[in-house]
Amino acid sequence: MGKRYVWSNIGSLLVIVGVSMLLPMAAGLYFREAEYKAFGQSALATIFIGLLLHMATRQRTKKKRISLRDGYALVTYGWIVVTLFAMVPYLLTGTFHNVTDAFFETMSGFTTVGASVLDDIEGTPQCVLLWRSLTHWLGGMGILVLFVALMAGHGTGAMQIFKAESSGPVQSKLEPKIMETARVLWCIYMITTMIVISLYCLAGMGLFDAVNHGFSVISTGGFSTKVLSIGHYHNALIDWVTVFSMFVAGINYSLYFYALRTRSLRCFVHSLELKVYAAVVVIATVAVLWFIAPGYHYNLPLAFRHAAFQVVSILTTTGFITCDFEQWALPAQFILMLLMLCGACAGSTTGGIKIDRHVILAQKAVQEIRRFLHPRMVTRLKSNNQLVDDDVVLSVMTFFYIYLFLIVIGTYLVCMLGGGMLDSLTAVMSCLGGVGPALGAWGPMESYSSAPVGAKWILSFLMLLGRLEIYTVLVLFRSPFQKRKHKKQETMLESLEENAILEPMVREK
Amino acid sequence: MQAVIIGAGKIGYNIAETLSREGHDVYVIEKDEERKQVVEENLDVQVMLGNGADSRLLESIDIEHADLLIAVTENDELNMMSCMLAGQYGVKKTVARVRKPEYDRNNKLASNPALNIDLMINPERVAAAEIAKIISVPEAVDVNYYAKGKITLLELQIDKDNPSAGFALKDLRGLHHFLVAAILREDTLIIPRGDDQILPGDRVFLIARTDQMREVEKVLGFQRRVVHSVMLVGGSRVAFYLAQLLEKRGLEVKIIEKDYKHCKHLAGQLEEAIILNGDGSDIDLLQDEGVQDTDLFVALTEDDKLNILVSLMAKRLGAKKTIAQVRRSDYLPLIEAVGIDIAISPRLLTAEAVLRFVRNSEFLSINVLEQGSAEVYEIILNAHMRRMINRPIKDLGLPKGILIGAMFRNNDAVIPSGNDVLMPGDRIIIFAAAAAVRKVEHFLRMEG
Numbered sequence: 001m002g003k004r005y006v007w008s009n010i011g012s013l014l015v016i017v018g019v020s021m022l023l024p025m026a027a028g029l030y031f032r033e034a035e036y037k038a039f040g041q042s043a044l045a046t047i048f049i050g051l052l053l054h055m056a057t058r059q060r061t062k063k064k065r066i067s068l069r070d071g072y073a074l075v076t077y078g079w080i081v082v083t084l085f086a087m088v089p090y091l092l093t094g095t096f097h098n099v100t101d102a103f104f105e106t107m108s109g110f111t112t113v114g115a116s117v118l119d120d121i122e123g124t125p126q127c128v129l130l131w132r133s134l135t136h137w138l139g140g141m142g143i144l145v146l147f148v149a150l151m152a153g154h155g156t157g158a159m160q161i162f163k164a165e166s167s168g169p170v171q172s173k174l175e176p177k178i179m180e181t182a183r184v185l186w187c188i189y190m191i192t193t194m195i196v197i198s199l200y201c202l203a204g205m206g207l208f209d210a211v212n213h214g215f216s217v218i219s220t221g222g223f224s225t226k227v228l229s230i231g232h233y234h235n236a237l238i239d240w241v242t243v244f245s246m247f248v249a250g251i252n253y254s255l256y257f258y259a260l261r262t263r264s265l266r267c268f269v270h271s272l273e274l275k276v277y278a279a280v281v282v283i284a285t286v287a288v289l290w291f292i293a294p295g296y297h298y299n300l301p302l303a304f305r306h307a308a309f310q311v312v313s314i315l316t317t318t319g320f321i322t323c324d325f326e327q328w329a330l331p332a333q334f335i336l337m338l339l340m341l342c343g344a345c346a347g348s349t350t351g352g353i354k355i356d357r358h359v360i361l362a363q364k365a366v367q368e369i370r371r372f373l374h375p376r377m378v379t380r381l382k383s384n385n386q387l388v389d390d391d392v393v394l395s396v397m398t399f400f401y402i403y404l405f406l407i408v409i410g411t412y413l414v415c416m417l418g419g420g421m422l423d424s425l426t427a428v429m430s431c432l433g434g435v436g437p438a439l440g441a442w443g444p445m446e447s448y449s450s451a452p453v454g455a456k457w458i459l460s461f462l463m464l465l466g467r468l469e470i471y472t473v474l475v476l477f478r479s480p481f482q483k484r485k486h487k488k489q490e491t492m493l494e495s496l497e498e499n500a501i502l503e504p505m506v507r508e509k
Numbered sequence: 510m511q512a513v514i515i516g517a518g519k520i521g522y523n524i525a526e527t528l529s530r531e532g533h534d535v536y537v538i539e540k541d542e543e544r545k546q547v548v549e550e551n552l553d554v555q556v557m558l559g560n561g562a563d564s565r566l567l568e569s570i571d572i573e574h575a576d577l578l579i580a581v582t583e584n585d586e587l588n589m590m591s592c593m594l595a596g597q598y599g600v601k602k603t604v605a606r607v608r609k610p611e612y613d614r615n616n617k618l619a620s621n622p623a624l625n626i627d628l629m630i631n632p633e634r635v636a637a638a639e640i641a642k643i644i645s646v647p648e649a650v651d652v653n654y655y656a657k658g659k660i661t662l663l664e665l666q667i668d669k670d671n672p673s674a675g676f677a678l679k680d681l682r683g684l685h686h687f688l689v690a691a692i693l694r695e696d697t698l699i700i701p702r703g704d705d706q707i708l709p710g711d712r713v714f715l716i717a718r719t720d721q722m723r724e725v726e727k728v729l730g731f732q733r734r735v736v737h738s739v740m741l742v743g744g745s746r747v748a749f750y751l752a753q754l755l756e757k758r759g760l761e762v763k764i765i766e767k768d769y770k771h772c773k774h775l776a777g778q779l780e781e782a783i784i785l786n787g788d789g790s791d792i793d794l795l796q797d798e799g800v801q802d803t804d805l806f807v808a809l810t811e812d813d814k815l816n817i818l819v820s821l822m823a824k825r826l827g828a829k830k831t832i833a834q835v836r837r838s839d840y841l842p843l844i845e846a847v848g849i850d851i852a853i854s855p856r857l858l859t860a861e862a863v864l865r866f867v868r869n870s871e872f873l874s875i876n877v878l879e880q881g882s883a884e885v886y887e888i889i890l891n892a893h894m895r896r897m898i899n900r901p902i903k904d905l906g907l908p909k910g911i912l913i914g915a916m917f918r919n920n921d922a923v924i925p926s927g928n929d930v931l932m933p934g935d936r937i938i939i940f941a942a943a944a945a946v947r948k949v950e951h952f953l954r955m956e957g
Contacts, residue, residue, distance in 0.1 A: 370783070374783055374785060375797075376786050377785055378776050380773060380777040
């Protein structure tokens, strides 16, 4: 029953993705580009296959309770299947000629990494560019969150899906119903996107570019319609609008929700995570400015603009750029590299480890040090003004460990396949964290097109792991171990029974 | 005055006793038959058996003519309902004991006029506030503030090696004015004259300006200490409220609590305090956590005997000052005799706070000292109190056992001498020995 549940819902998911392909098709028609046909064909095919899949596996019987594993399976497999279908337009339009590049670009889009293998961006049809940005926007808040928002009546299963796709150590419902929560989140998401698009228009960007960058910035993706990204405009106003929008997108969305509900900004003031987030931005900007000021011949306004932009862009894992930060002094580059490990607030569209986890880890570290002096001390942790269970703390610690472990393994593999040491390390950190540009061969001014084929697949997989926050994907691999454990327990029980240890209990009954 | 008291627990009993002694008509409603008998045997009050929110019962004791209703049962909700009911009968003043923190915070419920509660009192909060007050002057047995905090009354214990022991009061001189209002010597309260001596073992009640008290204490051989670290045993509600207050002042607080789950709860509610899971009577634990260096040790478990025991142990191990919470009021005199510095009884403190509230509204505040051996009043003089005003104090003819401890005029406090003249609008602090308490009101009322 689990498999049927997973595949029928993936069918519905494909329908959503198919329908969303109609937007670039319309854009293609408007701009009189021949590529609109490709989108029409893929949309039709995707919707058709999706419906077929849904019908074929639909359950006739009443829904039973779905298992945790089914929830995670739906999210992970859903993301992979959706990516496979969403890359079809790239192949049909001839943007990419091989599956590797198309898959990489699509995965990078949905996971809002923003690492691109597209070299000639300005020469690419506009409808294709719009599709790139749209994948960001759909993946930012989450395709499955959208799915939960649109398809009613999933009950506990929907909560599983929602948890599996949302970011951060603790997920909380904003409304009593999970569907309402998903809708509210998408509403806030859409409203902020509209605001950013209009801000871009006011700042002097063309409507098409504004829409694309709006999608990209609010989802903290990083795809641009220009090779030089935001740096193309050389416009201070556009830069600052982007910095502001990226910062806003890095804040926990539930804070916006509470601010709207209580009609006050108090929740922003009380949020420790937000304060830390802002402090990191300020400190990192000042530090970077300190190191790069000589390189800018002390043109402080420009240096400050560039420092703030790059810091916020990397911290929120967006990956827009306004300058080639590889020309900066090394300490400044190192700060940017560290920021890749940081990430913004939980519950936002950003990737990475996230400030909330760092706050929990730091608090725990302080407590453990204190416990050396007071071995009997009992401690509790708070995150977002709520008490955190010890289980959550443990899972955060494990997350941190696996995250670092993945960086090490990933770097090793990419190195093996022919990447340079710094290139591989930063590329893995960047893709796992959802940032985009790395340092070295795949730096801010280059694309990933030069990466070896194997490396592209590894990086694509890391993007998925990073976006779904590791556990959702990894639990699917754990099942063989679990089964073996079960067997062990059974044999233990048997031996216990043989030894008649359980006998008195049986007798009592 | 006709007063109705619901619940004859420790607090109710204490209030009933005091009000009845002062000559008021007191009705007590108690649901437990045995307790009813105890009250009936010991107090001159009318005791009814039943539920305090039973309107028929209330009507039977003529609730319409009651001036005061005090609901102090164990049950918060019942107390609140009784006050609500009293409101419908037009009772003038109501007091409810409300312990649950979610009720007594300033919220829509507490501020709801339909509840008709004039004073909501939380015994644990009162006790915590009292301990916090003592901590600010750790060398004192008791501390009270008057006149917007500008006047302090300290109760100080004179030890054998105190340099001022043996001196007559008139020989004690310092830079600033002060007043030794009373001396408690072997359970008798003396209102001293200039040639009375201070003896070891005395408790001295000292009144001075708050800003000068630090200097004044030195005259009596005391040096103001600063409390840095506090250790609490027992994670009761009192401990929680106290830790909250002390955290705000930036003190180092440790709480030792036996129940692990409760430790978890406290750790989540408090910010800086160190919560330790363990037995408070475990000497190793106390020593590991540095009881020998703590400035103040407070035992706040549910068990009186354990509190006494661990406080004594802490004192022996070197804690500078120890406070024990004791519920049974008959233990109180005993405890300070065995060497624990201060005994705190949340119920007695609550009874005092309630009494302070229900007395004449001309009194801004009333403090009961040393289990009723003396009371301190703070009042504002008006033109009708002719016996008090426009005359030097030495000519007022104050009865024996009453003295004017301080005077507060134009936002400035002074310790008056016999030649000072009181005027309408002055705030004065009157100190009265138990025997003279009744005369105070009489003296103030008298016109002519």
